[in-house]
Amino acid sequence: MAEPIEDFYAVIPAGGVGSRLWPLSRAEAPKFLHDLTGSGVSLLRNTWDRLLPLTGPNRIAVVTGKAHEHRVEDELPDIPEGNVFIESSPRESAAAIGLAAAILQRREPDVIIGSFAADHHISRQRAFEFAVRQSVALARAGYISTIGIAPSEPSVGFGYIQKGDEIDVEGAPMAAIVEQFVEKPDLDTARKYYADRNFLWNAGMFISRADVLLAELAANEPELHAGLLEIAEAWDTDRRAEVTDRIWPGLKKIAIDYAVAEPAAEKGRLAVVPGHFDWDDVGDFASLAKLISGGRPDRMSILGRNEMVLADESTGLVVSQTNRVIAVVGVQGLIVVDTEDALLVTTSEHAQRVKSVVGTLQSRGDDRVL
Amino acid sequence: MAEPIEDFYAVIPAGGVGSRLWPLSRAEAPKFLHDLTGSGVSLLRNTWDRLLPLTGPNRIAVVTGKAHEHRVEDELPDIPEGNVFIESSPRESAAAIGLAAAILQRREPDVIIGSFAADHHISRQRAFEFAVRQSVALARAGYISTIGIAPSEPSVGFGYIQKGDEIDVEGAPMAAIVEQFVEKPDLDTARKYYADRNFLWNAGMFISRADVLLAELAANEPELHAGLLEIAEAWDTDRRAEVTDRIWPGLKKIAIDYAVAEPAAEKGRLAVVPGHFDWDDVGDFASLAKLISGGRPDRMSILGRNEMVLADESTGLVVSQTNRVIAVVGVQGLIVVDTEDALLVTTSEHAQRVKSVVGTLQSRGDDRVL
Numbered sequence: 113m114a115e116p117i118e119d120f121y122a123v124i125p126a127g128g129v130g131s132r133l134w135p136l137s138r139a140e141a142p143k144f145l146h147d148l149t150g151s152g153v154s155l156l157r158n159t160w161d162r163l164l165p166l167t168g169p170n171r172i173a174v175v176t177g178k179a180h181e182h183r184v185e186d187e188l189p190d191i192p193e194g195n196v197f198i199e200s201s202p203r204e205s206a207a208a209i210g211l212a213a214a215i216l217q218r219r220e221p222d223v224i225i226g227s228f229a230a231d232h233h234i235s236r237q238r239a240f241e242f243a244v245r246q247s248v249a250l251a252r253a254g255y256i257s258t259i260g261i262a263p264s265e266p267s268v269g270f271g272y273i274q275k276g277d278e279i280d281v282e283g284a285p286m287a288a289i290v291e292q293f294v295e296k297p298d299l300d301t302a303r304k305y306y307a308d309r310n311f312l313w314n315a316g317m318f319i320s321r322a323d324v325l326l327a328e329l330a331a332n333e334p335e336l337h338a339g340l341l342e343i344a345e346a347w348d349t350d351r352r353a354e355v356t357d358r359i360w361p362g363l364k365k366i367a368i369d370y371a372v373a374e375p376a377a378e379k380g381r382l383a384v385v386p387g388h389f390d391w392d393d394v395g396d397f398a399s400l401a402k403l404i405s406g407g408r409p410d411r412m413s414i415l416g417r418n419e420m421v422l423a424d425e426s427t428g429l430v431v432s433q434t435n436r437v438i439a440v441v442g443v444q445g446l447i448v449v450d451t452e453d454a455l456l457v458t459t460s461e462h463a464q465r466v467k468s469v470v471g472t473l474q475s476r477g478d479d480r481v482l
Numbered sequence: 483m484a485e486p487i488e489d490f491y492a493v494i495p496a497g498g499v500g501s502r503l504w505p506l507s508r509a510e511a512p513k514f515l516h517d518l519t520g521s522g523v524s525l526l527r528n529t530w531d532r533l534l535p536l537t538g539p540n541r542i543a544v545v546t547g548k549a550h551e552h553r554v555e556d557e558l559p560d561i562p563e564g565n566v567f568i569e570s571s572p573r574e575s576a577a578a579i580g581l582a583a584a585i586l587q588r589r590e591p592d593v594i595i596g597s598f599a600a601d602h603h604i605s606r607q608r609a610f611e612f613a614v615r616q617s618v619a620l621a622r623a624g625y626i627s628t629i630g631i632a633p634s635e636p637s638v639g640f641g642y643i644q645k646g647d648e649i650d651v652e653g654a655p656m657a658a659i660v661e662q663f664v665e666k667p668d669l670d671t672a673r674k675y676y677a678d679r680n681f682l683w684n685a686g687m688f689i690s691r692a693d694v695l696l697a698e699l700a701a702n703e704p705e706l707h708a709g710l711l712e713i714a715e716a717w718d719t720d721r722r723a724e725v726t727d728r729i730w731p732g733l734k735k736i737a738i739d740y741a742v743a744e745p746a747a748e749k750g751r752l753a754v755v756p757g758h759f760d761w762d763d764v765g766d767f768a769s770l771a772k773l774i775s776g777g778r779p780d781r782m783s784i785l786g787r788n789e790m791v792l793a794d795e796s797t798g799l800v801v802s803q804t805n806r807v808i809a810v811v812g813v814q815g816l817i818v819v820d821t822e823d824a825l826l827v828t829t830s831e832h833a834q835r836v837k838s839v840v841g842t843l844q845s846r847g848d849d850r851v852l
Contacts, residue, residue, distance in 0.1 A: 135807070135809075422839055422843070424832075424835060424838065425832070425835070436823050436824055437505070437823065437824040437825070437843070437851045438824070438827075439505070439824070439825070439826045439827070439828075439839045440826075440827045440828070441829075441835050441836055441839060442828055442831060442832025442835060443816070443828060443829060446813070446827065448827055452806075453805075453806050453807065454806055454807040454808075454809070455806055455807070455808045455820055455825065456809045456810075456811065457808075457809070457810045457811070457813055457816065457818055457827060458810070458812055458813060459811075459812055459813060462794075462795070462811045462812025462813075465794060465795070465811050465812060466809075466811055468794065469792055469794060472792060472794075473792070473807070478807065
């Protein structure tokens with residue numbers, strides 16, 4: 113087995129409720145704390161396990177909300193005490209990843225960081241590691257690198273990255289310059305992208321030297337950058353709470369894509385490495401159903417307590433989180449999600465609408481089940 | 483309001499689990515103990531309330547199993563102590579109704595009894611009473627009378643009764659001789675019956691003098707008849723338990739239709755009165771969904787805790803028996819039955835298959851939820 117990468121640090125932003133996965137995903141137990149793949153452990157733990165060969169246990173940091181601190185520590189018992197960075201309130205990905213970059217760069221000036229979502233599914237570990245190692249080589253050469261997923265179908269659910277010219281960097285044989293980012297396309301366009309092979313899914317993974325990332329942020333969002341530096345300076349001192357409380361709530365809410373990646377791409381400083389592994393953001397129950405069934409909609413998939421589910425002439429997905437008997441009789445392509453205090457019944461076609469149910473519950477003040 | 487009928491006694495056989503209504507209907511809480519119509523009270527209580535104007539509170543008897551004695555008394559607090567007849571084991575309708583007939587006939591030799599299922603739905607009270615009063619008039623004239631329901635559609639779900647010649651009995655202007663009983667027809671035949679108007683649904687209601695019913699039973703099932711008489715003789719004495727325990731378990735299991743009604747029809751002794759009221763045996767969830775929706779499948783019907791159900795672009799039936807939130811999103815014609823320890827999801831088309839789920843649970847030894 114290959115050794116961990118000496119100058120590399122992984123950052124896992126663990127925020128986001130995932131309300132399209134309600135009632136599985138809740139404010140108190142968001143998506144990343146759930147086992148959504150039937151692996152036996154949470155998506156967060158999967159992410160940790162996937163990064164471990166690249167970093168070792170002492171070089172992974174998690175950025176998460178106050179409410180999840182203990183759950184995160186329970187999931188990752190080996191994480192060093194100082195590597196759980198608590199956001200006092202949610203401020204989107206540029207602030208979360210920027211904070212980690214600023215703290216880690218103070219601790220270790222030449223560190224290379226990579227950010228990896230806490231709640232995505234990835235299989236084919238060796239292909240993943242190969243893509244990360246190439247990205248680290250690119251980062252050492254001064255690039256900000258992203259891993260773009262080689263599409264397995266013409267999806268309209270993801271943004272795309274268009275590959276440009278090859279980059280000649282030792283250790284990154286598949287690297288290319290990012291030509292442009294493209295928003296989620298319509299189906300015809302997605303089909304063209306799929307046939308083209310130069311369009312990759314934007315999976316939101318970014319790898320770069322921390323100082324390079326911060327410099328790019330400084331150029332595009334100087335106030336956000338200055339605020340993060342001031343917090344980072346106080347972070348490992350007894351002034352952390354005071355400075356954070358003063359500055360954090362006023363920081364701009366912006367995605368790292370807009371604050372760093374897209375401007376860097378325009379300057380020709382963003383590299384992309386194609387990732388030839390299965391990747392899924394498990395964004396809604398349609399995505400989950402597909403994942404669990406292995407793409408075979410003609411079967412009945414069960415996530416959770418298999419032995420409690422009786423399926424008779426039925427297909428779809430049953431998520432069973434209780435010790436109740438669940439009988440599905442003669443229904444096709446249905447999604448049934450059974451939790452202690454809430455039940456959802458929907459279809460893959462309507463999976464996106466689940467978010468609106470959460471909205472309705474919020475407006476009713478039904479916080480008990482959110 | 484009309485007075486109760488002096489010489490009339492109503493008998494309510496309250497047995498039958500109704501396994502096609504699982505998980506609502508259970509061994510411990512069968513169908514007749516549930517509010518399946520949204521009326522606020524159980525079907526058994528509905529039946530009692532419907533009969534009360536015809537009998538008064540002292541002339542209704544219930545035949546039920548040992549396990550349900552207390553629940554029945556809770557539902558019917560006004561029932562006289564001696565009017566709950568306990569079957570030590572289920573022995574089908576001829577034994578249940580025959581036992582009631584034999585006991586009541588000993589208490590009151592000329593009594594007329596009518597048997598009415600504990601778990602059917604009937605609306606239009608005055609039309610129901612009119613049909614019963616006509617049947618009592620026929621019973622006084624020596625007939626066994628049944629009430630046949632005027633079909634509201636060409637149903638394949640019920641057996642039919644073919645009307646024959648009119649009967650000229652005072653107080654029974656709509657009475658006719660039963661020409662024959664017909665088993666559940668196919669759809670083409672059901673359409674012919676519906677157009678014909680001489681075919682009525684067999685709702686299993688029988689009204690006759692107790693001695694006439696017992697004589698018919700004696701002619702067709704002499705051993706069953708003898709056993710019931712022996713039990714009835716001991717019933718209101720301290721020998722009840724001893725005699726019942728000895729005889730009851732050996733009694734033949736047979737439906738009253740075969741033991742009494744069909745043979746009587748062959749002899750021209752069975753009368754029928756058309757019942758022009760809504761009637762439903764609420765036999766499965768398809769039937770329940772239709773009943774609750776008022777026959778409008780394009781809406782979402784809710785039985786139970788309305789405020790807990792969030793329906794978004796959905797139609798069908800949700801039965802909510804817990805305090806869980808139930809969200810149904812973009813599903814059409816679905817039946818969702820949510821109870822504390824079991825959940826069923828099916829469609830009207832597959833409602834009959836629910837029974838097989840119960841069979842599977844039984845074979846697995848999952849008695850907890852049966």
